Amino acid sequence: MIRSEILKEIAPILRDQLVVCNIGLPSQELHMIDDQPTNFYMLGTMGLSSSIGLGLALAQDKTVISIDGDGSVLTNLGTLPTIANNVADNYVLLIIDNGSYGSTGDQPTYAGKKTKLEKVAEACGCENVVVCQDVDTGKVLQAAIDSKKMTVIVVKCDSGNIKLPVITMDPVVIRDRFMKSVQA
Amino acid sequence: MNIDKKITDDLVANNVSFVTTVPCKQLAGVIEEIDAREEIFHIPSNKEDEGMGLCAGAFMGGKRPAIIMQNTAIGVTINTLATLIQYYRMPLPMLISYRGELREPVACQVEMAVHTKALLAQMNVPTYHFHHQSDVEELDAILKYTFMCNKPVAILTDANFWGGYGDQ
Ligand SMILES: Cc1ncc(C[n+]2csc(CCOP(=O)(O)OP(=O)(O)O)c2C)c(N)n1
Ligand SMILES: [Mg+2]
Numbered sequence: 001m002i003r004s005e006i007l008k009e010i011a012p013i014l015r016d017q018l019v020v021c022n023i024g025l026p027s028q029e030l031h032m033i034d035d036q037p038t039n040f041y042m043l044g045t046m047g048l049s050s051s052i053g054l055g056l057a058l059a060q061d062k063t064v065i066s067i068d069g070d071g072s073v074l075t076n077l078g079t080l081p082t083i084a085n086n087v088a089d090n091y092v093l094l095i096i097d098n099g100s101y102g103s104t105g106d107q108p109t110y111a112g113k114k115t116k117l118e119k120v121a122e123a124c125g126c127e128n129v130v131v132c133q134d135v136d137t138g139k140v141l142q143a144a145i146d147s148k149k150m151t152v153i154v155v156k157c158d159s160g161n162i163k164l165p166v167i168t169m170d171p172v173v174i175r176d177r178f179m180k181s182v183q184a
Numbered sequence: 185m186n187i188d189k190k191i192t193d194d195l196v197a198n199n200v201s202f203v204t205t206v207p208c209k210q211l212a213g214v215i216e217e218i219d220a221r222e223e224i225f226h227i228p229s230n231k232e233d234e235g236m237g238l239c240a241g242a243f244m245g246g247k248r249p250a251i252i253m254q255n256t257a258i259g260v261t262i263n264t265l266a267t268l269i270q271y272y273r274m275p276l277p278m279l280i281s282y283r284g285e286l287r288e289p290v291a292c293q294v295e296m297a298v299h300t301k302a303l304l305a306q307m308n309v310p311t312y313h314f315h316h317q318s319d320v321e322e323l324d325a326i327l328k329y330t331f332m333c334n335k336p337v338a339i340l341t342d343a344n345f346w347g348g349y350g351d352q
Contacts, residue, residue, distance in 0.1 A: 020241070040244065044267030048237030051229075052268075055241025055249070058225065059202060064241075078230030082238070086227055175272040179244050 001134035002160035003096050004029045010138050017145065018182060020053040020066045024103030026096065028164050030067070037177040041167055047076030050093050054083055057091035060182060063145055064090060070097040070111035077120065083152070084125030092144045093152045100159040118154045126152045187320055188213035191279065196223045198327040200250045200277070202242035204228065204235035208254035208281040210346045215252060232257040233264040236276065243274050248331060250277040255284070255340065256296045258303050265307055265336055275334045277327055282313070282340035287348040304338050311338040314345040
């Protein structure tokens, strides 16, 4: 499966949660598949999906899912020790590991070579690290939400993208409706 | 006056309850004070752009955030300031130790000091420079201003403000 197929499959689960979504195609895909006010779309700032989600999870009680990418986690590797050492049991980091920088044309990342992000997360002190195959994402994600334990999920999937439009919504609108649904 | 305590008191009085830090020698006292305060959740970050991501999330979660960092980190935060904090219009007080200014003992620190104000000006970040201890009196107003306008605001605090490095 490719990222957009995974997102389509887990959209019914994401719908009821606060979601921080990674820059580029992941946000565009989620926006197209199931736009919700509970989705915070990153329009820039590669690497910070996990950090924004952690800050949000630590600041309030609702469940937060950060959808991230292997390339973005690699660019902000310092996030994993911060996550490990500041446990928020309402936080799930969902890393879609397609082994490539998908949004920029599927250039390979080191996560698709020798580097195993799940081992990095464990070495950083993350306690609930789950690796799964693309087809099992929904099951694993739902279990992580239900467990009420901070969880890092690394989903192994194929590289590949679909054609779709950019998000034209104003960033302040994205932020404002997101904050209203955080407070709701 | 204990400036570490005064700064922390002002943060607390303005409901700042989520603070991320990357240390600087000059900031050691204020970081210690913040860490000890019950009203503030202190989350050290590994890099300042990461810290700004945490602050953005905390803000959207209903908390008032702040970042405490050294001016040498301005460069690594430019993209985050532009595409996250400013683009989504979020408030962020940045208490910055202004290394490389008068009374600086380490020559290399001057290399980023000469770019600090220019970079902040280029980014249209409102910038205040604390040089004398009494300048701290303005912090309360700066914090109110930051949360009024929803912008990142820089407070540069130099060695003279912190009382210098003693005999070098
Ligand atoms: C600082 C910075 N460098 C590079 C880019 C270009 N860029 C945007 S998305 C992306 C790929 C992200 O890859 P990954 O996190 O693995 O997500 P994927 O698209 O594969 O799901 C890159 C390199 C950027 N936006 N910002
Ligand atoms: Mg990828």
